[in-house]
Amino acid sequence: MSETQTIEHDAKARIAAAADLAALEALRVEFLGKQGSVSALMKTLGKMSPEERQTKGPEIQALRQAVTDALAARKDVLEAEALEAKLAAETLDLTLPAPAATRGSVHPVSQVMDELAEIFADLGFAVATGPEIEDDWYNFTALNMPESHPARAMHDTFYFPDTAPKGGKMLLRTHTSPVQIRTMLAEGAPLRIIAPGRVYRSDSDATHTPMFHQIEGLVIDKGIHLGHLKWTLETFLKAFFENEDIVIRLRPSYFPFTEPSVEADVGFELVDGKRVLGGSGDAPGHGWMELLGSGMVNRRVIEMGGLDPDEWQGFAFGIGVDRLAMLKYGMDDLRAFFDGDARWLQHYGFSALAQPTLSAGVGERA
Numbered sequence: 001m002s003e004t005q006t007i008e009h010d011a012k013a014r015i016a017a018a019a020d021l022a023a024l025e026a027l028r029v030e031f032l033g034k035q036g037s038v039s040a041l042m043k044t045l046g047k048m049s050p051e052e053r054q055t056k057g058p059e060i061q062a063l064r065q066a067v068t069d070a071l072a073a074r075k076d077v078l079e080a081e082a083l084e085a086k087l088a089a090e091t092l093d094l095t096l097p098a099p100a101a102t103r104g105s106v107h108p109v110s111q112v113m114d115e116l117a118e119i120f121a122d123l124g125f126a127v128a129t130g131p132e133i134e135d136d137w138y139n140f141t142a143l144n145m146p147e148s149h150p151a152r153a154m155h156d157t158f159y160f161p162d163t164a165p166k167g168g169k170m171l172l173r174t175h176t177s178p179v180q181i182r183t184m185l186a187e188g189a190p191l192r193i194i195a196p197g198r199v200y201r202s203d204s205d206a207t208h209t210p211m212f213h214q215i216e217g218l219v220i221d222k223g224i225h226l227g228h229l230k231w232t233l234e235t236f237l238k239a240f241f242e243n244e245d246i247v248i249r250l251r252p253s254y255f256p257f258t259e260p261s262v263e264a265d266v267g268f269e270l271v272d273g274k275r276v277l278g279g280s281g282d283a284p285g286h287g288w289m290e291l292l293g294s295g296m297v298n299r300r301v302i303e304m305g306g307l308d309p310d311e312w313q314g315f316a317f318g319i320g321v322d323r324l325a326m327l328k329y330g331m332d333d334l335r336a337f338f339d340g341d342a343r344w345l346q347h348y349g350f351s352a353l354a355q356p357t358l359s360a361g362v363g364e365r366a
């Protein structure tokens with residue numbers, strides 16, 4: 001056996017016997033490292049005569065290649081064995097329950113707005129929207145409240161310094177009623193819309209926050225009268241409170257944009273000091289609770305909406321959404337609605353996965 005054959009034989013045996021990757025690496029250094037035995041043989045080539053190099057050169061090259069190949073082959077085997085051992089040692093118990101995913105919840109205001117949109121959709125109402133930063137003209141003037149109209153003082157308005165395109169100052173809308181004007185101007189008649197959204201007034205206590213939510217309703221058509229308004233309010237309130245015993249009372253009121261104007265009260269019964277909706281408020285132990293403002297759309301508002309009031313009539317109503325949520329789901333402090341306290345939301349919020357439907361009422365609580 002030549003010297004190179006001896007080295008190759010010995011190297012292959014030891015490589016095949018290497019127990020792990022660390023041992024294999026030690027062998028690589030021993031043979032092919034800078035001070036390695038095969039590397040040392042390579043260095044002898046330089047000192048050889050050309051004839052000797054002709055025969056020895058290929059032999060030494062072949063040795064180096066054989067050792068390199070043997071190392072690589074053994075490395076593949078050891079790596080595969082290491083993976084097998086790891087897979088055998090690690091067990092995955094697929095029967096363990098997965099950790100609970102944290103789930104957000106739907107805010108009661110969003111939930112109630114969805115419920116309202118659904119109820120009114122069944123009555124043929126579409127959803128309309130308008131800007132929260134509003135022009136004085138849409139918020140007041142076109143709703144029959146010209147500048148210096150005393151009713152403007154009823155709204156504690158947040159004004160911007162900017163002059164509005166249609167005169168006056170820009171402002172944060174104080175109610176959703178400007179959407180009445182915008183929709184009439186944009187779509188004409190007939191109309192059946194609700195307009196839910198944020199409104200702003202400079203006011204703050206347990207039942208008032210500077211930002212709150214309203215939903216506006218507007219119907220414009222031919223031959224519309226107060227009976228249509230009363231039926232719509234009754235139907236919607238029974239569906240919303242999921243209570244057929246709801247009784248409403250229309251009480252004369254005043255809004256510049258409706259004529260006549262009526263406030264709708266809902267009858268309740270005092271049970272253990274708590275108000276339970278249902279029944280006439282005139283019965284013994286009962287009372288009336290003010291719920292919303294409404295009326296027949298003022299002729300001047302129909303004109304401001306670009307329509308002929310001799311041809312088109314309508315009714316409108318506006319309700320506080322937050323108040324509806326408090327009444328239906330039994331919360332008592334309006335300010336908690338907007339504190340952003342995650343614990344409150346977990347308690348009062350709704351599951352995002354349950355679908356509210358009119359027929360099924362609200363979905364499962366979160």
Ligand code: PHE
Nearest residue numbers: 175177255293294316317318
């Ligand atoms: N916009 C009135 C308010 O905010 C409510 C209302 C709307 C009254 C529509 C009548 C008709 O108080």
